Amino acid sequence: MNFNLWHRVxxxxVFLFSTIVFLMTVAPTIxxxxxxxxxxxxxxxGVPHPPGAPFFQLIGRMLSLIPFSDDLGFRVNLMSTFSSSLTVLFVYLVSMRLLRQWKxxxxxxxxxxxxxxSAAGGALMLSFSDTFWFNASEAEVYGIGMFFISIVVWIAIEWYFHIGVFDSERSLLLIAYLMGLSIxxxxxxxxxxxxxxxxxxFRDRSKEDLTLKTASLALLLMVVGFGAIYPGIVKYIPELLGGSFGRYFLVIVLGGLITVVAMKKLHPQLRMxxxxxxxxxxxxxxxxxxxxxxNQTPALNExxxxxxEKLYSYLNxxxxxxxPLLKGHNFDDRTRSINMRKEVYFPRRYNHEHISSYQKYSSDMEYFMKxxxxxxxxxxxxxxxxGxxxxxxxxxxxxxKQEGNWSESQGYPVRFYAIPLILGLLGMWYHFRKxxxxGIATAVLFLITGVGLVVYFNMAEPQVRERDYFFIGSFYVFALWAGLGIYSVVEMFTNKTGRNEAVGLALAGLLFIxxxxNMLAQNYQSHDRHYNYVAFDYAYNLLQSCEQDAILFTGGDNDTFPVWYLQYAAGVRRDVRVxxxxLLNTSWYSKQLKNERPYGAKLVGMQYSDAELETLRPVQWEPQRISIPLDQKNFAMSSLEYIPSISQLExxxxxxxxxxxxxxxxPAGVKGIRIQDILIIDIMNNNFNTRPIYFALSTxxxxxxxxxxxxxxxxxxxRVSPIPFQQRGGRYYETVNIETTKKHLLETRVEPDSNRAYGFMFRELDNPEINLDEASTKMIFSFRALYMGLAQVIAQDRGDVESATSVLKKMDEVMPPAxxxxxxxxxxxxxxxxxxxxxxxxYREIADELRDWFIPRLDNDDPAQNQGGRSAYVFLLTYYEVTGEYEKAIDLLRRLEAMYPTDPGVQQEIRKFQSLIQGGGTQIEVPIAETETETN
Incomplete structure (x- = not known):
């Protein structure tokens, strides 16, 4: 038997299987x-947000130049796909090395x-785990970051056991270089x-040498060694280079290191x-x-x-x-505020913006633990x-069991029945026993990439999104242990029962399944992103919502980063200034808007000088009226001419x-306005007459x-209008430019246009196999709300039932509710x-299903205290009137009567339904149409 061949196959x-699955589920674009x-x-x-990822960019740039796909985002996504598959491979190799050394x-x-x-099982448990798989299907830094961790662990294990070409100090030098690249x-x-x-x-050290003294010295050297790299090399080299003395100092240090390396007679460890x-x-x-x-001022230059000096700030x-990490100001439970006069150790509740959350906890330790x-x-x-x-x-x-409804998308809930967890715990025990x-080295990696990062990041409640990707290193270690756990179960079973190897193999196969x-089967649907174009299409639709040379204010990452991609990478609507x-609260960003013209876009006019932007700070403010003069002859009206109340103005x-x-x-209770508010007003003053100005709906x-x-x-x-509109208090939108919005929503397209064009993109939303994550689902809700808002305005403002209905039918066509x-x-x-x-x-097609959802809420929600309870009663009373179930409506009203016996409105409704019963019933009044619209 050639075991080495079996091992290589x-x-x-393992690598090919993971790669194939990742390629089948990778995102097709951004x-x-x-x-x-x-x-x-x-x-x-370009230059992304701090602290940057230049090596990631270099690899991504090379992939983007290979024309195997029209979508640049897909090309770069494959960097995560293949680096993740390599990580899975190295998990397998490390597991096999440990098992071969022990057995x-x-x-x-x-x-x-x-x-x-057993080894393949552990590797594939990582491959098909929730966080790792998600990272493998998009262009994020965590996929290739895990590749560096896994290859370093593999090389170190091979070196530790004196294996082949790795039985040399050159392996440690390779690790040093890889760590430098991973930065x-x-x-x-x-x-x-x-x-x-x-x-x-631990290598080649006898048990007698493992003393408290040597361990303490080793720990001290570990901390010093890590500190020499971070923050040493990473942060302090740019800082030192920024000063004249620092430059000379670094030259001396660099020369000394080179001299030490060149002098072969010196101590080998010093040279190493x-x-x-x-x-x-x-x-x-x-x-x-x-x-x-x-220095070349690219369009993306955060x-x-x-x-x-600025590079140091960027890295920092x-x-x-x-x-604070180990000592700092903290929340005071007595005053219910941050105590700025006293510092405590291990502060966890430190942020002024999250005081309401801190009040739920009695101490910092409770906050940390819970x-x-x-x-x-x-x-x-x-x-x-x-799961x-x-x-x-x-x-x-x-x-x-079911934990309630926690998803609007398909593929949940996911259940592994704790089998991977049990295997991981058994594998950890088996590792230490063997x-x-x-085992200690691996446990240190597990703890420092798990609990250690929990302490270090000191996260506030709530977070804007889930942060599981931070802790992927600890999940990697536990998956490795889970593979060892499979082998340990087989070994224990065969040793205690005396069964032969075939039974052990069958047990290993059962645990593998x-x-x-099972993780593959459970997670596949929820991690299949290959039909998900929502981020690209949302950004396209947002840009095409704007007139030529518009200024578009956006609020967060998800309405900015995809837009940057479309503009700077895909070349779509570069005339719009986002x-x-x-970021408008930072001086570097406001100066870029004022002074730079990415791809020829117009400057964003501001009255502040660069020096003033540098010193701009929030100001104390009382609510007050602001007036912006209007150029009555040359105002940039464009699409606003479609609004009757504007076009009819003399x-x-x-x-x-x-x-x-x-x-x-x-924190002192002083109220004011932020830098971004000051600059919005300034931008309005300097651009409103000549350019269309927009806010994303998501702001x-x-x-x-x-x-x-x-x-x-x-x-x-x-779009910001020069005149105000009367607010009607509707759930959706108060004023809608019906003509432009209707063109966008009804004249949909499947290919983007780089120039100004009508017609939104909703690719694959009518595909029954599409799976959407939470962020994408929220955007689909916004698409649907826009259709519904347009239909509402058409029906209410124009009384055009047919057009309003066509809008709703188009909505169901592009994103079928099924x-x-x-x-x-x-x-x-x-x-x-x-x-x-x-x-x-x-109405009945939808309401018949909603009825069964609303009825249980009658027992859970008080209509006087809860909007959900009121909605349930209103909906069901309307439903029973439409369906002619007047007795049920009266029974429902009797429940309200028991709660509010003196309410005249309840009594009036009871009398109405009683009269409907006596009169044989009549069709419910319809505000717009008197007859039912035919539907197909």
């Missing part, structure tokens, strides 16, 4: 959150298959150094350390790309780190502020090895006036400086729209 099979920005940075060689090479084919199945992907990869440090300490430092610095040199590109993430460790880390950990209830924010773990030295194969409101007013409210309160009302009465819906954006689990509140509104338009057939 299995390794290839996705939400950071992926859009990273792809844009890779394609354009020797198998003597029979059956024992060989048992060992191979250019994600700093979390550096945590693998602690695994390496422990193996260096010196060479390792040089190799880390060499790998880290990819950050020169950031400095070079920042923080503009064009000098060494100064833009995001600081937070939220940071329990809700954040343990919930994510169990998602990967027990997940859904993809809605804060979804719980699924053990065996080899406590490598119950763990990795202004991200969060002339515009002399000025547009609106009240700017307070938008923030500082928060508090970010619109009091302009609500001046906003007109045009597609997926609010393929999307839309929120029941949206479905309730849709049913009401159909009823309002006289289409009782369509």
């Amino acid at each position: 299995t390794a290839a099979a 996705s939400f959150w950071d992926a859009g920005e990273f792809i844009t940075a890779a394609v354009t060689m 020797g090479d198998p003597k029979s084919p059956i024992s060989a298959l048992t060992m191979l199945l 250019g992907v994600h700093l979390l990869s550096l945590l693998a150094l602690f695994f390496v440090f422990f193996l260096i300490y 350390v010196s060479l390792a430092i040089l190799l880390v610095a060499l790998g880290y040199s990819t950050y020169a790309l950031v400095l070079i590109r920042a 923080n503009a780190p064009a000098t060494l 993430r100064d833009q995001y502020g600081t937070y 939220f940071q460790f329990g809700h954040i880390y343990m919930r994510y950990f169990l998602w990967n090895f027990v 997940r209830a859904g993809d809605i924010q804060d979804a719980p773990v699924t053990w065996f 080899d406590y030295k490598t 119950m763990a990795p194969i 202004v991200n409101l969060s 002339q515009l007013p002399a000025a547009m006036s609106f009240t700017v409210p307070q938008t923030f309160t500082d 928060a009302p508090s970010d619109r400086v009091g302009l609500e009465n001046h906003l007109v819906v045009e597609g997926l954006a609010y 393929f999307h689990n839309f929120d029941n509140s949206l479905r309730t509104d849709l049913a009401s729209f159909y009823l309002m338009m006289g289409d009782t057939t369509s």
Whole structure:
């Protein structure tokens, strides 16, 4: 039996199987959150958010130049796909190395298959775990970051056991270089150094040498060694280079290191350390790309780190502020505020913006254990090895029973029945029993990439999205243990029962099916993204909602990063200037808007000088009226001419006036407005007469400086109007530019146009196999709400039932409700729209299902205290009137009567239904149409 051949074939099979599955489920283009920005940075060689990822960009750039797909986003996504498959391969190789060292090479084919199945099982459990698979299907840094961790762990294990070509100190030098390169992907990869440090300490060391003294010294050297790289090399080299003395100092240090390396007579370990430092610095040199590109002012140039001083700030993430780690100010339970006069150890509740959340906890330790460790880390950990209830924010773990409705998409809940968890715990025990030295090193990696990061990140409640990707390193270690767990179960079973190897192989095969194969089956649908074009199409639709040369204010990552990709990488609507409101609080960004013209786009006019933008700060503010003079002859009207109340004006007013409210309160209780609010007003003053100005529909009302009465819906954006509109208090949109929005929604397209064009894109939303994550589902809701809002306005303002109905039918055509689990509140509104338009057939199709959803809510929600309870009564009374079930309506009203015996409205409704019974019943009054609309 040639076991080495079997081993190589299995390794290839693990890699190919993971790759095939990842290729079948990878996103076909950009996705939400950071992926859009990273792809844009890779394609354009721009500068992404701090602290950057230059080596990631270099690889992504090379992939983007290979024309195997029309979509640049898909090309760069494959970097995560293949790097993740390589990570799975290295998990398998490490597992096999450990098992072969402990058990020797198998003597029979059956024992060989048992060992191979165990190692492959652990690798594939990582492959098909929730967090790892999600990272593998989009262009994020965590896929390639895990590749660096896994290859370093593999090389270190091979070196530790004196295997072949790796039985040389050159392996440690290779690790040093790889760690240097990994800095250019994600700093979390550096945590693998602690695994390496422990193996260096344990290698060839006898039990007698493992004393408290040697261990303490080793730990001290580990901390010093890690500190030499981070923050040493990473942060302090740019800082030192920024000063004249620092430059000379670094030249001296560099010369000394080279001299040490060149002098072969010196102590070999000193030469090794010196060479390792040089190799880390060499790998880290990819950050020169950031400095070079920042000086070339690319379109994407976050923080503009064009000098060494700014590069240090960029690497230090100064833009995001600081937070305490081991000592700092903290929440005071007595005063219910942050105590700025006293510092405490291990502060967890430190952020002024999250005081309402802190009040739920009696102490910092309770906050740490329940939220940071329990809700954040343990919930994510169990998602990967027990099961997940859904993809809605804060979804719980699924053990065996249903945990409620936590998903609007398909594929949930996911259940592994805790089998991977049990196998991982058994594997951890087996590892320590067989080899406590490598067991300790592996456990350190597990703890430092898990609980260690929980302590380090000190996350506040709530988070804007799930953060499970931070802890992928600990999930990687546990999957490795789970593979060892399969082998340990087989070994224990055969040893205790005396069964032969064939039975052990059958047990290994059963566990292989119950763990990795079940994880594949359970997670496949929820991780299949190959029909998901929502991020691309949303960004396209948002840009095409804007007139030529528009200024578009956006609020967060998901309405900015995909738009940047379309503009800078795909070349769509580069005339639109996107202004991200969060970044507008930074001087480097406002100066870019004012002074730079990416791809020829117009400057964003501002009256502030660059020096004034540098010193701009939030100001104390009382709500007051702001007036912007209007150019009555030359105002850029364009699409606003479709609004009757504007087109019918003889002339515009002399000025547009609106009240700017307070938008923030500082820790001292002083209220004011932010830098972004000051600059929105300034941009309005300097551009409103000559260019269309928009806010994305997704922006928060508090970010619109009091302009609500001046906003007109045009597609997926609010256009700012020179005149106010009367607010009607509707659920959807107050004023809609019917003509432009209707063209966008009814004249859909499947191919993007780089220039101004009508027709939105909703690709694959009518595909029954589509699967959407939470962010995509929210965008689908916004698409649907836009259709419904347009239909409502057409019906109410124009009385055109036929056109309104055609809008709703088009909505169901492009995003069929059978393929999307839309929120029941949206479905309730849709049913009401159909009823309002006289289409009782369509109303009944929706309302018959909603009835069964509303009835249980009658027992749970008090209509006086809860909007859900009121909605249930209103809906069911209307439903029973439409269907002629008047007795049921009276029974429902009797329940209300028991709760509110003196309410005259209840008595009036009872009398109405009693008269309907006596009179034989009449058709419910329809506000617009008197007869039912025919439906197909």
